[in-house]
Amino acid sequence: MAKARLLASALVLTPPLLLALPAGAQAATVPSSAAVRTVVVAQAPSASPVETAAVKKLKLTGQKQQTSVWCGPASVRAVISTWGRHLPSQKTLAGWMKTNKNGTGSDKLPEGLNRALSPRLDERYQNFHPNNAGFVWNVVVDNVGKRHHGVIARVLVGAKPWGPHSRDKAGHFMVIFGYNTSGKKLIWWDPANNTVHTASLTASWNAIKTGNRYLTAQPHT
Template sequence: MTPTPRIAALIGAVALVPPLLGVAAAPTHAAPAAPQAPAAAPATAHGPPAFITATKKVTIKAQKQQRSYWCAPAAGRALLYPLLGSALPSQSKLAGWMRTDSGGTSGPALRNGLRKALSTYGSGQYDVVALRPGSQSAFHTNIKSAVGSKKVALIYRVYFGYKPWGRQVNNKTGHFMVVRGYTTGSGPKVLWWDPWDNTYHTASLAKSWASVKKAGRHGHVAAKS
């Protein structure tokens, strides 16, 4: 399926954002007091304005995956919520549409299942596309375009043992999780939801990209066309 121009910007876009340089406040040096000198008026320090960090996120349908290999159906259900509201297929129905078995779910099958759900429960035309960002900047741009502009979440695959947070272990089982938001500022972060245990997490952009890159850079997004 050829993506429409409105969603094509989600695929492989690269944002070249100049780094924000922190400016340290000038130290204040107090002169020793003279016994008979009048007290000096305190100096007023004018520092640079604080950089305000904002959080942008979408509401998803959070629900623990009902089987150990149903991360894709659970993530798909969360992804569909901003588009379908409460009219959501069950994890079981999505697992059937995605041809999910004990070996998991393939990327193409995940997209086909999402398309089936949107055509069955939705109203209007939708694009469901694969994302393969080639850099951290492109990964960041995909998230900002989806969450900030389209108001939808994204699904990205990671390895189960190499999630962007916590202790990493040598487990390369593929695992689909949902990117539901991001923060702005000099140290941007990514807001994740993990269907394995129905938990929310925040990780740095760098660690998030490292996990996605390690697992092959496979992402998915759906939006109205």
């Protein structure tokens, strides 16, 4: 009996094992299994949550523009492809949007999209004139990330978001169909040569700003 009392006393008096943690650190809850290792997660109290890198990229059917001035019809066709709908020919779209030897007017792009997609549209396409990079980002995240449809942007041939650059000031339409939250990058499709490029939001905004600030998209919420 005395032996049992001594053992119980020893158990009571033995202090629990404590882990020394840095100030503000949090210890993960660990099951009482010997096979599970104790994990300590150190986090400063003032630290903001770490953003997980996320790439959103739509399925897009690209077709190189069939004439030197059909970047508008080619871009509209590519956006329609993100809807999974029947794709009109570039020639048909050029006729709808009154594309001529000088190209397609920026105000005609919504007409081509709305005619091809109606009546399935909840919100009809329209032109926006962003005044900062944040506006561009919000429109892209809303249209691409939430609605799952592409956005058309107007730039200059010689001032695309990637190099090399030139002095060519002809207008050029391209499609934004993806983004990467890590570092805020946009994913572009270029109808001039049916290629895909990734550019920073800053470079993308500079190109859009130089191209007279045109985005053709559905209204962002």
